Amino acid sequence: MKSSKKLGLPTVFAALMVFTAACGGETSSDKTEGKDNTKTEEKQELSGSLSISGSSAMQPLVAAAAEEFMAENPNVDVQVQAGGSGTGLSQVSEGSVQIGNSDVFAEEKEGIPADELVDHKVAVVGMTAAVNPKVGIKDIKKEDLIKVFTGKITNWKELGGADQKIVLVNRPDSSGTRAVFNKFALDGATPAEGITEDSSNTVKKIINETDGAIGYLAFSYFTDDTVTPLAIDGVEPTEENVQSGTFPVWAYEHSYTKGEADGLAKTFLDYMMSDDIQNNLLKEQGYLPVTKMEVERDAEGKQTDK
């Protein structure tokens, strides 16, 4: 008893050393581990663990799906982390997670071996420009929207709104939401400088509190009238218009696997595509079912009918 007590502290240190040493070799050892897990565990009774990381916007959706998945398969442990799309793509391509979530196509990110990754489009998110309600505008022409965001129009009265200075609320340069909005709403124009915030909730709060503010948000954030979503060229930002392809500003939510999905990862991705998830959970979380899209889009942004 006494001797074990004496040993306590040194043991802790020894354990710490082993731990740090183990952490150092993370990248090499995890690679094989992850693959073995998924392969051996494809049996009748699903068990094992699945680690998912990536886009923080997708995290609530995937976590909710994972919860239901785990409720159906009690022996399965699914870990969903949010670290940003870049982190998700990096981690899945180096094999430290089995699924990497991203708001953007892997092809659009630099330094990712996109040909090694397999894309699973699990949801669609629609977004549009949102203004402070006092601005008094509900519809905007695309060319005017571009002028607003590039700083060529600086007061809302030029567009028939209130006499208020336009205040831009942007996302960080590397954000997926910003990339999508720039590409499809601004036709690739570079926005002028403005307040930059990462979180959609903060963006919404700022637009609501600041006179003349304009930013962009996913449809799921238009749950109350604190901000006004804008129709673009007369097309209302609705689910139907996105599905039919008439509203241009939308993006896929991607789940990437390294190579074809197998084992638990495949089962989980199939589960994400099931009608139950696509028609119920997605709607609850503010996403549009990818299965109902009448158009599709490739990594270059070309839109085609399905």
Next chain:
Amino acid sequence: MEKLAPAKDRLVKSKQNWVDGELRGKILVLLCAVIMITATISITIFLGTKGLQSFIKNGVSLIEFITSTKWNPTNQANPEYGVLPFIFGSFAVTFLAAIIAAPLGIGGAIFMTEIAPSWGRKILQPVIELLVGIPSVVYGFIGLTVLVPFIREHVGGLGFSLLSGMIVLSIMILPTITTIATDAISSLPKSLREGSYALGATRWQTIRKVLIPAALPSLLTAIVLGMARAFGEALAVQMVIGNVRNLPTSILDASATLTTIITLNMGHTTYGSVENNTLWSMGLILLVMSFAFILLIRYLSSRRKL
């Protein structure tokens, strides 16, 4: 009852124990030191190699990096990597915060040690300890909810500004400055005060002419330590400063700091991409600056006369 062992045995045994305890203690403490030193050195090496990647591998010019004011890493055709506005922003909020917090902190310290050592200390000490305990995200959230709208309505501008960042940071570094200044002043020998009073000086004259000059190197150390903390703070500042990449022209302009740009973009970028590497380079600048702060502190401490 335990049988008494012969004196010879006991002495030999206790000597054995002494050696055991001594050696074990020595190894334990040495181990602590080694772990700390290794951690610091490896972080420095890691950050150094990562931070230099963008200059060596991606060919970003170091001169452009620290002198250009144009930051546009996502522009495919002509990416620009100038972080001067962020370096400026970091220094601006740090110095502005120190200008507010230093007099307040030192004033509080004088109050606690000289004016009301009994009840003043009893009240102020817990208050300051409480300030240390508040997490930075809470400071940021209060700043975003209270300070930003207040400045927008009563001072001007958007509310997201250097001013907001400066106020939030000054409150955050206040405890650091106050605590160290209090220790510095209370550790001054009593003979200094008594000598001064004996010469007929009033209390204020004693404080101003004797105590403050005598404690000055330590007081400066307190300020520099506070500034080092302000320089590295990310979360609270990010929430109130607006994160605009232009050089601010007034204290009411939104701005950005090195830390806020890193936290905003880190998750979105992929490992090994230029964007990600430039973020590491910004981290390296932060590290270099913190070394500079430490050198300054060491220089100041070496000047201490008492």
